[in-house]
Amino acid sequence: MEVLKMIINSTDIQKIAAGSLILGGGGGGNVQEGLDTAAKALQMGQVEILPASDISNKDGVVLTISGVGSPASENAFYADDVYEKILHFMQTQLEQNIIGFIPCEMGGSSSFEPFIPAALLNLPVINSACDGRAHPFGIMGSLGLEKGENHTIQAGAGGRKEDNTYIEILTMGTIEATSDLIRNTASKAGGAIAVARNPISLTWLEEAGATGAYDLAYQLGEAYLSGSTPADSLNKISPLVDGTILCRGIVREYTLHTENALDNGHFTVSTDGSDYKMYFFNEYMALERDGTRLHTFPDLLLTVDAADGRILSTAEIENGREVIVFAAPKEKMILGKGLRYRSTYRRIEEILKIDMQKYISDIFLD
The missing domain is CATH 2.40.390.10 (CV3147-like)
Incomplete structure (x- = not known):
């Protein structure tokens, strides 16, 4: 079975969730939040996972969509409408069209972060990730952009307006500097924000990304769920x-x-x-x-x-x-x-x- 090219349904979500939770390695976010995100995405529209080779517009950019924050924080929160805001922030700065999305890492919630943006813009989730397992620092999911003279764009939003923790950020600069600002913003927002970041070409993704990350998550989840103990x-x-x-x-x-x-x-x-x-x-x-x-x-x-x-x-x-x-x-x-x-x-x-x-x-x- 070729997993990497599929229109996602509820059964697929359960398998990807279980496998992503495994690949989270103790992190990667709350799996119930991931399941909720995926379900909401399917209510908004179709979510399709495609290999990079199937993307027809080779000249656009791929965005990483992720949540940034502390798994232990009891106040971490961002509403679904923040995705539209961070996508808008990014589009105001981009000269090329967005052609797809990837997660920063594979994890219980992080694997599903691209799903709502994909449904909103009717664009694919590409069967890759910045990293095929979860990691602590945004710079670890930056696809090597931190080396050399590369600068980037990151947009984030999260928190609760009712308790005055809601915050939005659009930042441009080095990977290290912008990642630190994003992490600080997550802390100020109560523990977590949603982030769109690091526009890259398909070529860069194919050279630096974790190709087939959703394949492994699906296969692990299917196997784990088949166990009796x-x-x-x-x-x-x-x-x-x-x-x-x-x-x-x-x-x-x-x-x-x-x-x-x-x-x-x-x-x-x-x-x-x-x-x-x-x-x-x-x-x-x-x-x-x-x-x-x-x-x-x-x-x-x-x-x-x-x-x-x-x-x-x-x-x-x-x-x-x-x-x-x-x-x-x-x-x-x-x-x-x-x-x-x-x-x-x-x-x-x-x-x-x-x-x-x-x-x-x-x-x-x-």
């Missing part, structure tokens, strides 16, 4: 990503800090005489067993509720909860170019106080 569901997805169930145990010493709309912290899963320590920065960043590093982002790390099989975000972890920990190597992820530069990992290392770069040096372009 939490462990069986994980075993179903294992062949697709060379994954392994690492342990089943009780969460202890959970810590969470939120700063500038980003969550960070760590916790331990105790089992069979071993302690598995997991570090997160929105998404899971590293796992150690009894002090020995086993996995480092962009390896995929996943926590599943051992009782009901619910895939848990880092913000949903709590002490005393029994979880199953699953891991898959980065070689089986569809990584965008934005993850392949050392500088994007330094801030995470500083805040979490762990080494990352030395464990993943084989992916770097610099």
Whole structure:
């Protein structure tokens, strides 16, 4: 079955949602919000996923649509009408037509962020993403635009007017500067905003993007939903990503800090005489067993509720909860170019106080 070329229906949404939640790796947004977004998009119009090769107008630009913010924030909110506003902001600055949309990353809500803009403008969602798994920083989903003399445009909106947190922003400049402003805006808006950003050509997307990201999400979701127990569901997805169930145990010493709309912290899963320590920065960043590093982002790390099989975000972890920990190597992820530069990992290392770069040096372009 060729998944990458399809008009989306409600069954497809369920499979993409489950697979995207897996690829969220502890982040990627709230899956119910993603399902709601997808349902609203289908009420507005048709949503079609197409490969880049099927886009007839090769001269236009592709926009990234994403939500930016903290998974743990209780005040995060943006209404559906913000999509029209941010698209309008972008169109006032663009010399070329918009020809399609992609998500910044694959995740429970982030995979569906392009759906409403696609339905509103009757344009396709392209079967690609800035990154085929979720990541913490906007710059990691910038397709390598941060290198060289590239400047970009980003538009965002979110918050609640009734409590005076609503805010809109249109910013132009370097990827780093505009991404920092967007992140700051999300914090001011109560935790999250919707963003349209980084107009690029199809050629750039094909060279730097995560081609086939929706394929993998669909296949993972279909496999996971076919399982009869939490462990069986994980075993179903294992062949697709060379994954392994690492342990089943009780969460202890959970810590969470939120700063500038980003969550960070760590916790331990105790089992069979071993302690598995997991570090997160929105998404899971590293796992150690009894002090020995086993996995480092962009390896995929996943926590599943051992009782009901619910895939848990880092913000949903709590002490005393029994979880199953699953891991898959980065070689089986569809990584965008934005993850392949050392500088994007330094801030995470500083805040979490762990080494990352030395464990993943084989992916770097610099």
